Amino acid sequence: MKIIACYSNKGGVGKTATSVNLAYCYAQAGYTVLLCDLDPQGASGFYLRVKPSKKLKDARFFEDVERFTGSIRASDYDRFDVLPANLTFRDFDVFLSRMRNKRSRLKKALAAAGSDYDVVLLDCPPNFSTLSENIFRAADQIVVPVIPTTLSERTFDQLVTFFEKQGLPKKKLRAFFSMVQRRKTLHLDTIERMRKLYRKRFLNAEIPFAADIERMGQNRAPLGVYAGRSAAAIAYQELFDELENGEVSTI
Ligand SMILES: Nc1ncnc2c1ncn2[C@@H]1O[C@H](COP(=O)(O)OP(=O)(O)OP(=O)(O)O)[C@@H](O)[C@H]1O
Ligand SMILES: [Mg+2]
Structure with a gap:
């Protein structure tokens, strides 16, 4: 089982769109x-x-493999299951901060309940918390969408600094440029500067700003289902190929 977190400390950067399409x-x-x-x-x-799931009223289900696995639901797609959201940040954080092994609790829970899966993807909320520290420790790869603008650049700098201060392995961080608009000079300049500064931390694949992705909310389906041949779907495929094989597909 491999754990991939889709994380950013910034909101609205494309974590959820990426989690669903990568999954x-x-x-x-x-x-x-x-x-x-x-x-x-x-x-x-x-x-x-x-x-x-309405049944889960507290975060203790992380301790209880049967409750955890019992709340997993099938999606409409083969080999693709979902653990739906049901807790608040506060529930997660209060629970995790009370645990003796609070920093690795999530990893233990996923190892127990998710062991039947090849890949466990985590769609994460945008903050620094006990939960995010658990996520950083549990994940094999942390996929970080970065919109190539000044504020997103600053947020990524903060994330890298956090990893350095906490002694977390930076090589887990696999950033990529999200919502890219290549006609914008600011985007092009930011991409060039950040690729130089962070080199190996950034994947080659870039997700363009695309109306097809925005339509996920109306279609309530992964992009590949309703726009499989779109530039955006191909870009997600390239992101997948690079994460999985370390190379960009030639589709
Ligand atoms: N590449 C893209 N092009 C255009 N729109 C996008 C793209 N990626 C995501 N969006 C849209 O931007 C909004 C935010 O995306 P998303 O929900 O994936 O971000 P998020 O990082 O998960 O946000 P949050 O921090 O609130 O969880 C959504 O309306 C989504 O449809
Ligand atoms: Mg989200």
Whole structure:
């Protein structure tokens, strides 16, 4: 089992769109996938037409493998299951901060409940918290969407600094440029500067700003289902290929 977190400390950068579309790419490639919606807003569950579980009122289900696995739902797609959102940040954080092994609790829970899956993807909320520290420790790869603008650049700098201060392995960070508009000089300049500064931290694949992606909210389906040949769907496929094989597909 491999754990991939889709994380940014900035909101609205494309974490959920990426989680859903990457999960779909993995499932289509033949892997069994569990997408965990860790953001209480429940957006990835919404895109996949999976309702939040009402049964789970507290975060203790992380300690209870049966309750955890019992709340997993099938999506409409083969090999693609979802753990819908059902908790608030506060629930997660209060629970995790009380644990003796608070920094690695999430990893233990996923290892127990997600072991049947090839890939566990985490759609994360945008903040620094006990939960995000758990996410950083649990994940094998942390996929970070970065919009090539000044504020997003600053947020990525903060994330890298946090990793350095906490002694976390920076090589887990796999950033990529999201919502790219190549006709904007600011975007091109920021991409060039950040690629130089961070070199290996950035994947080659870039996700363009695309109306097809915005339409996920209306279609409530991964992009590949309703616009499989679009530039945006191909870009997600390239992101998947690069994460999985370290190379960009030639489709
Ligand atoms: N590449 C893109 N091009 C155009 N719109 C996009 C793109 N990626 C995401 N969006 C749109 O931008 C909005 C935010 O995207 P998304 O919900 O994936 O971000 P997020 O980082 O998960 O946000 P949050 O921090 O609120 O969880 C959504 O309306 C989505 O449809
Ligand atoms: Mg989101």
